[in-house]
């Protein structure tokens with residue numbers, strides 16, 4: 001019988017190894033099929049990553065996928081709990097959708113390469129000015145290239161079962177490009193995954209894609225309200241999906 005700490009370390013190491021090896025094998029396929037850095041590679045990456053859940057006994061129960069079927073670009077925002085989120089992301093990821101990620105992810109070897117090839121937009125979180133410049137550029141190109149952009153508005157991983165306050169970048173982006181915001185909520189992992197308690201068992205994750213929130217006609221003055229509205233809706237959904245009805249009542 002392995003101690004919980006060893007068992008946890010083994011499972012996480014296996015996850016990382018799976019990511020590293022699969023990336024190394026998938027990168028040449030992406031290069032051969034699509035020739036370089038393009039969002040089209042996400043289809044290939046998605047196909048590979050969707051098999052990972054079986055290794056860890058994870059099940060996803062997805063609702064509301066029809067809400068992704070908006071014409072043209074959109075900003076998708078979701079909660080971010082762990083490095084395991086990448087599996088949940090690929091479970092629902094619509095076509096032609098790139099993510100915003102921290103630039104440090106570029107330096108993770110083959111994983112960095114596959115993330116680069118998939119078209120992920122890298123931002124420097126240590127420089128607000130440069131992050132804003134990148135986001136403003138994205139606002140322009142998402143309409144011309146007809147892509148959706150996936151942002152984790154908490155800005156960092158958070159596995160507490162609640163949401164961190166949202167950063168406004170995603171909502172500025174939506175208003176600048178005049179495109180809808182589509183919230184996606186994953187139920188809390190705390191029952192099966194908790195690094196502090198060395199917990200990582202099999203489990204079920206409920207995912208809900210919420211109806212798009214329109215931004216047509218909104219200006220930068222409305223960004224704070226839009227952010228709050230989205231935060232409240234997502235927090236209520238998180239508590240509902242995770243089964244903490246009392247907390248959901250408190251927050252409304």
Ligand SMILES: CCCCCC/C=C\CCCCCCCCCC(=O)SCCNC(=O)CCNC(=O)[C@H](O)C(C)(C)COP(=O)(O)OP(=O)(O)OC[C@H]1O[C@@H](n2cnc3c(N)ncnc32)[C@H](O)[C@@H]1OP(=O)(O)O
Pocket residue numbers: 018019020022023026045048049080086099100101102111114115118120123125126127128129131132135136151152153154155156167168169170172173
């Ligand atoms: C084949 C097998 C493969 C296996 C492995 C492969 C794996 C995966 C394949 C692909 C998967 C990729 C997954 C990638 C996931 C990556 C996840 C992450 O890295 S999350 C971390 C990075 N993301 C974010 O941080 C996004 C959220 N953050 C923001 O939106 C922020 O706002 C910001 C980064 C833009 C800026 O942050 P910060 O410097 O902290 O400043 P703020 O406090 O947020 O803002 C300061 C004020 O500026 C205003 N603001 C912000 N943006 C704008 C803007 N665009 N225009 C105008 N003004 C802006 C903001 O409102 C603040 O002003 P205030 O007066 O306070 O309102």
Ligand SMILES: CCCCCCCC/C=C\CCCCCCCC(=O)OC[C@@H](O)COP(=O)(O)O
Pocket residue numbers: 015016017019020082083084085086102105107108109111155156157158
């Ligand atoms: C040559 C260098 C070799 C380095 C090897 C590193 C191996 C990394 C292996 C596997 C990691 C798989 C993770 C998949 C990507 C998930 C993206 C992610 O979830 O990033 C975290 C980021 O959103 C938030 O960052 P912080 O919570 O602020 O921190």
